[in-house]
Amino acid sequence: MKKLWFIFSVLILSIGLTACADKGENKETAGASEDTADSKTDAKKELMKFYVSITQSINEVDGDLNAYELSETEPTAEMKTKASESATAVAENLKKIEVPANLKDQKADLEAAIKDLQASYETKAEELKKDAPSLDAANETFMKADEKIGSLFESVDLMKSSINAEVNS
Template sequence: MKKFWFLISVFMLSIGLAACSEESEGTTKEQDTKAGEEATEEGADKEQNAKSAMMQFYMTVSKAINENDADLNAYEASEEPTAEMKSAAEASAAAVVEGLNGVEVPEELADHKADLEAAIKDLSDSYQAKADELKKDAPSLDAANETFTQGDEKFGKVFEAVGLNPSSLGTEVNG
């Protein structure tokens, strides 16, 4: 009789453990599902934050340029620029370089920081080359404009990487 009760006890204990095990598996599956959903939402939030940060960063860069390049744009648009226009354009280009040196890549764009810093460097180098060329008697801004285009293209690649259509910085700041 003792063996019988022992076997029934072991049997009941086995059933109890099996029931707890199934309940635990269900909870684990629910937790895994919730974790997957949270990761998806977090990924979507991160993507949206990157898009927003990219647009704000882009506007900061164009503002840094536009605040300082009016005299340079006037010089480049003029058919017969004067010596005063040339001097003002040189100072304008140098001011743009200073403005761009103060621009920092936001934390939300840390994955693209190297690319954005390279783009800013190209833009800064472009305006520095313009400032240097404007010191000459017969300045040629073609090489500087090519460097600007390279920086603009780098911006476009980051726009695409964060899921946005590329924009042309040249149209934002020239004119």
């Protein structure tokens, strides 16, 4: 009889431990999905802050470049010189931008986009020193960067951005 009680007690204890272990695993699984959701929300916030910092860095110094590009009249030599200096200043500002550690999953793509933006402005600066500048290649590089950043926004479930709309209007 004692053996029967012992076996029955062990059986009940085993069932109880199994049930507790399953609940613990479910909590861990739920915790992991909560962590994933939290990290995605954090990535969204960080990406938005980073995006704003990029646009601010550009908009701080691109006024003369925008004035040149949006001019409805024939730009003067002085406008062209100021636009070139403005493009150079933007490229320098972009060199100072660092991707935050919280965006480690997007870091390579963000760095590539910033490099494209920088190259675009450097090309504009050089072209504006010529008698007949053509900004087509620079604008094409800029749009590649714009597309990369927009795709990154979509990858974290944000609406696609357009840095072009933010800085060239």
